[in-house]
Amino acid sequence: MKGSAPPAKRRWRGPSVAVLVLVFCSLLVPFAFLFGRFPAGYVTDERPQKDFGFQSFGRLEDVKDSQPEARQPSGDENKMRTKIVPTLSKDFKENNVFQADGSLHKRSGNETGKDVMPTSKPQVPPTPHIATPKAVNDLHANNGQKNNKKRTAKGFNGDDTEKYCQLEFGSYCLWSIEHKEVMKDSIVKRLKDQVFVARAYYPSIAKLAGQEMLSRELKQSIQEHERVLSEAVVDADLPPLIGEKIKRMDLVTARSKSCTVDCNNVDKKLRQILDLSEDEAHFHMKQSAFLYHLGVQTMPKSLHCLSMRLTVEYFKSQPFALEHSHAFKFDNPKYRHYIIFSRNILAASVVINSTVMNSEVTGNIVFHLLTDEQNYYAMKLWFERNSYKEAAIRVMNYEELMLKNFHNIGLRHLYVSEEFRISIRNIDLPATKMRIEYLSIFSHSHFLLPEIFKKLRRVVILDDDVVVQNDLSTLWNLDLGEKVNGAVKFCGVKLDQLRMYLGKNFYDAKSCAWMSGLNIVNFEKWREHNITGKYLKLLQQFKITGEASLRESALPISLLLFQNLIYPLDDRWTLSGLGYNYEIREDAMKGALSLHYNGNMKPWLELGIPEYKKYWKKFLTREERFMDDCNVHP
Incomplete structure (x- = not known):
């Protein structure tokens, strides 16, 4: 037939096509090995970020993920993987799992049934039975959604890390958790994370032969x-082209x-960088805690302004005769006398009001x-300008009284009620199980006081961080009977x-401590028991080397002198802890006769x-022009 091929040519056509297909396949296979996703003969520790405690941040919108998409492994890949896995040690296989895409996943403690050792350095537990005054201990300390933040802060219901943080940094941790904000500047944080990882790989890459170009690129990116x-x-x-640098x-x-x-x-490099971080x-946590406590104990700028303005105004204005009109009441024991120690005008005003x-x-x-002496004239002018019904x-x-009448004692400066942050734990329990109390x-x-107010028989002593509600x-x-101090x-x-801290002095080990804040004191029984004389003798037993040790001695002296002389008041008389405890119920606050804001806050x-x-702002004086001038708005 005219158009058909000869029989010989038709016989050679089939084998020639097969040869061409074979040649094409032989060329295709090397390219598949070069560019395909075949597993290499090594493994890496791809541990999740949560094991290190780092927060995960999303990628930039204009930067695409450089990692290839995951796919199901082929039969050849599975065969190769079975060759690699048996060569690994038994412990390694127990603690790691290969993912479908060939990556390695580090098992958590729950997955393996074993505890995973933390990567951070172990913390040294605090000394048991710590009791130091706020001024000393705090200045030398070694400390999502809104509902979740409050729940974590209240009552130390978080994990052991938060409890230990509270032990080390005090109430700063509570305040920082309560006021935690969503982190901004996530791009800067991501840059830091990239440098963190790149530094870990750079020393190993720099030692590899034939990877000089990669080492140079990695070093350049880090720089x-x-x-x-x-x-x-x-x-x-950040510069406008930062997305390209990240990519x-x-x-x-x-x-x-x-x-x-x-x-x-x-792994060693990562741990080294992690330890340094x-x-x-x-260090920054300790520095923040120090600055926090410094801010707590330093008078705010607005209150200092108020005191200075009132002092200047006192010497510019005409003297008032209001205090002289009540002079006959000051030493008369028939009246009800309240004593307050304070350097804070607003605090004293709220207590009195x-x-x-x-x-x-x-x-x-x-x-x-x-x-x-510094706040004396400001206090005088404030209480002469503001009336509090018929109260005198x-x-x-105080410092002038000490200089005139008690110059031989050597305690000229004013000391308000001392606050001690006490850490208590059983010696058998770990440090994270310690309990924090403020005393x-x-x-x-x-x-x-009995030597200053010699004619008075009974007084009520109020701290300036107390609010009376009834x-x-x-x-x-x-009727206090033979007791001296009702507390x-x-x-x-x-x-x-x-x-x-009590030393070798005799005391009842099972006796409870007592709280200042609201105390009724019988000066007659005080003088009968010679509490002031015993105080001066007991003060000599303690080694006073400075202001810090002097204030520390207030705790053992107060507890020892009033042994068996405390008249226990009912708990409803005062509710303490409003300066550090986040979990006080509102019904308990409303039912208390007085509120005590002891603590740093x-x-x-x-x-x-x-x-x-x-509850405190309700009794704050508002119609005072000096408060507006000094921007006092607590």
């Missing part, structure tokens, strides 16, 4: 990132991970406000737990617990 981070602190400072770093890091390196070297974070506003009869109330208020310069106690100035008339009708006992701390500070401030 570029460090240059950017040295000039930019927030995302707004380039992702690519070079991915290439570094694909190289055959010694995993131990990378943890040490740096711990809350007591007066909740008293049915105010004509028989006398307040003796003892302050230091007497402002006294308020009489200061050295309190033991001289009439205290029934307090004056209590609320605090059995959360026993004297046996403070034995290292005072209500007149910005650091105060917001939920508790309203």
Whole structure:
């Protein structure tokens, strides 16, 4: 037939096509090996970030993921994987799992049934039975959604790390958790994370033969990132082409991970960088805690302005005769005398105002406000400008009284009630199981009160961080018997737990500590038991080397002198802990006769617990022009 091929040619056509297909396949297979995703003969530790405690951040919108998409392994890949896995050690296979895409996943402690050792350095547990005053201990300390933040902060319901943080940094941890904000500048954070990983791989890549170009690119990317981070602190400072740098770093890091390196070297480098980062974070945490406590104990700028403005105004204005009109009440024991130590004008004003506003009869109330020389004239002018119904208020310069009448004692400076942060634990329990308690106690100035007010028989001593919510008339009708000090006992701390501070003195180990804040004191029984004389003798037993040791001695002295002389008041008389405890119920606060804001978070500070401030602000004087001039708005 005309168009058909000869029989010989038709016989050779089939074999020739088969040869061409075979040649094509032989060329295709090497390319598949070069560019395909075949597993290499090494493994890497791809541990999740949560094992290190780092937060995960999303990628930039304009930067695509450089990692190839996951796919199902082929039959050849499975065969190769079975060849690699048996060569690994038994412990390694128990703690690691190969994923479908050939990557390695580190098992968690729950998956393997074994505990995973933390990568951070072990923390040294604090010394048991710590009891140091706030001024000393705090200045030398070694400390999602809104509902979740509150739940974590309240009552230390978080994990053991948060409890240990509270032990080391005090109430700073509570405040920092309560005021934690969503982290901004995530791009800067991502740059730092990329440098972190690149530094871990660079030493191993630099030692590999034939990877000089990759090593140079990795080093260049690290230097570029460090240059950017040295000039930019927030995302707004970053250059416009930062997305390209991030993408380039992702690519070079991915290439570094694909190289055959010694995993131990990378792991050691990562741990080294992690330890350095943890040490740096711990340093900044301690520094933040120090600055926090410094801010707590330093008078705010606005309150200092208020005191200075009132002092200047006192010498510019005409003298008032209001205090002289009540002079006959000051030494008359028939009246109800309240004594307050304070350097804070607003705090003293709230204590007095809350007591007066909740008293049915105010004509028989006398307040003796003892302050230091610096705030004396400001206090006088404030209480002369503001009236508190029919109550009489007497402002006294404590330092001047000491200089005139008690110059031989050597305690000239004013000391308000001391606060001690006490860490208590059983010696058999770990450090994270320690319990934090705040204890308020009489200061050295309190033991001289019967000598200052020689004609008075019974007084009520109020701390300046107390808010009175009810009439205290029934307090004056209590029969103290042979007791000297009526106080609320605090059995959360026993004297046996403070034995290292009480020394070799005799005391009842099972006796409870007591709290200052609201105390009714019988000066007649005080003088019969010679409490002041015993105080001066006991003070000589303690080695006083400076201001810090002097204030530390207030705790054992107060507890030892009033042994068996405390009249226990009912717990409803005062509710303590509003300066550090986040889990006080609102119904308990409303039912208490007085509220005690003991702790670091005072209500007149910005650091105060917001939920508790309203009870204090209710008695704050508002119509005072000096407060507006100094921008005083606690």
